[in-house]
Amino acid sequence: MELKTKAHQHDFYLPSFLNASHPPERRGLRRDQVKMMVLDRITGNVVHDQFIQLEQYLNAGDILVLNNSRTIPAILKGEWHRNGKVFGTNVELRLARKKNDSVWEALIIAKNVETGDCFKFSEAFAAKVVGEVFKSPLKMIQFTLQGKDLYEEIYSMGEPIRYEYIHHPWNLDYYQTVFASQPGSVEMPSAGRAFSWELLLKLQQKGVKLAFLQLHTGLSYLLDDEYAHSPEDHFEEYSILHEDMEAIVKAKGSGGRIIAAGTTVVRALETAAANSTIKGWTNLYITSDYELQLVDGIITGFHEPKASHLDMLTAFIDENMLFEAYNIAIQQHYLWHEFGDINLII
Template identity: 55%
Template sequence: MQTEAFKFELPASLNADMPPERRGIRRDYVRMMVLDRASGSSTHTSFYNLPRYINSGDLLILNSSRTVPAVLRAEWRQKRIVRAQDIEIRLARRLSNSNWEALPVAEGLSCGDQLLFSSELRATVISTSKPPFVTLAFSKSGVKLYDHIYALGEPIRYEYIKQMWDLDYYQTVFATTPGSVEMPSAGRAFSWELLFKLRSQGVRIAYLQLHTGLSYLLDDKWHLEPRDHYEEFIIPEETAEAVAETKRAGGKIIAVGTTVVRALESAAGLNSGLTGQTGWTNLQIDETFPLKIVDGLITGLHEPEASHLDLLSSFISPTLLRNAYEEAIREGYLWHEFGDMNLII
């Protein structure tokens, strides 16, 4: 299924423009549509009922990457001349302890230009070879750089979000290591209470990290293909071992988010079996892709023509998926990172 073929009209009223907590419900009380992979039959429930649909012995894998406030503002200096006093810089992905690929909301940046974010933090443009992105070398690195980013930045928000919400609303409860510029939102609906309930009924839980990159480039003339969208992943050895043990025992591997699917399937494709490893992935998954690891998926609802819909079609046929999305619209489900959930199993 090509994304351009998966078109539907999403009413503006179904764009979730605020966190569920600000709508008066707990994060794990959002709605959930459960889809049967084979038949496409659907059940409508709430996310806190997830334990009814995952069995003892199954393995739930979550992305523990922490969201960084990736929107920064800087003074732009070119050959010591101030070109602009306040331009927006959107971090796109971390390349090293001090280097980031970034999207400037301005034109004309050149190698050697300086960006002053504060009296203590600056960056030098060291590459412009991948427009519209530039590569920045920051004056700080590692934890110190993150400290400044967290002090200065704001979370990325898109046009359907009308109000600036605190960064805490863009975090999952289990997030640990900073690195994602957009929230790994499939895990947002989990509460610690729900995770403990799953554990108590025998569901295993493991973690990996895939640091999500910038997906929206602000200008229609730039289009980022999935194969151009490299993201860093880290799979701990204990997670790989948990996958192997679950498979041997006949349990299902349930990925929380398309990020987890891409990390696991990329790692499995690099080796004869899944092992603990670190790498970069630009894996594009669609209905022709033979899933090697993942048996089920927890995800949000994705906008028309999104590449995520191609990935979902590796779990359920495009026709059944389209029918389910049309049903979700009729049922009034809410879309995007603050919206409702979808379990495909």
């Protein structure tokens, strides 16, 4: 089968059986035993391997940059109130982006929600709609709790976001990387999921250095294709420690390669390089005409048709080579999405 592409709208047929609906651990594998397709940026050559063999493709002096943002259970269900009356029960709210210690943007799965409406999750925990989000179905909501107290309630009552290819309510642990430490992502930074501590130790023993940053992922899909906005409309908060950024710049200057574990890491690093700031918000949209300043290689999953992440990959490798490799991945039954296999482009 041939993949058909068009500028910034890469479309192809993905058989449904290639959507990974189960975590590897529920398929009889360790998380680091998923398949890995290694794609050469220059030649387009493809090698098939397992992720546990990653050390064979990285060198001493390279820096592997990981996103240690921790996934929160971003679906809450509550009772919908307006002017003292109950308008609905078990209404679903999907957290989209944190604005401050008590205010979030959220997707409310109900029609005709108005500013002033309240959603009650328990006797002590509720949220009020305090505004609209411009040109978006998202609402601004203010919780009755803030900071640590708010996160405790979210972790107590929430569920992880799951999309239609997930047929079982896997618990939150399956949506975490082993090194996740900073709560804030509403969807898992999934490229890091395949790492185990054993693999990270093997890489360090080889001389590969590790660096961490945080980019808290926002809600990627608003359940309505009418609102499939550009990544330029999608702001995500990132933070990089000064010492880690110094190590990355030093390694780059001395010939080491910077390998990003995921598109979130690429966005954060390239924004930091372009704006000379290690903390802030990014809406960077990377495409084939973008000249990467820091990142030399990417570890990523396989991305669905029309995904903007595919545009980012064309900054690493020629578009035709990329989609020839995707054809091969489909033929070889690589698995897609957060519980799927890995693509190393280097």
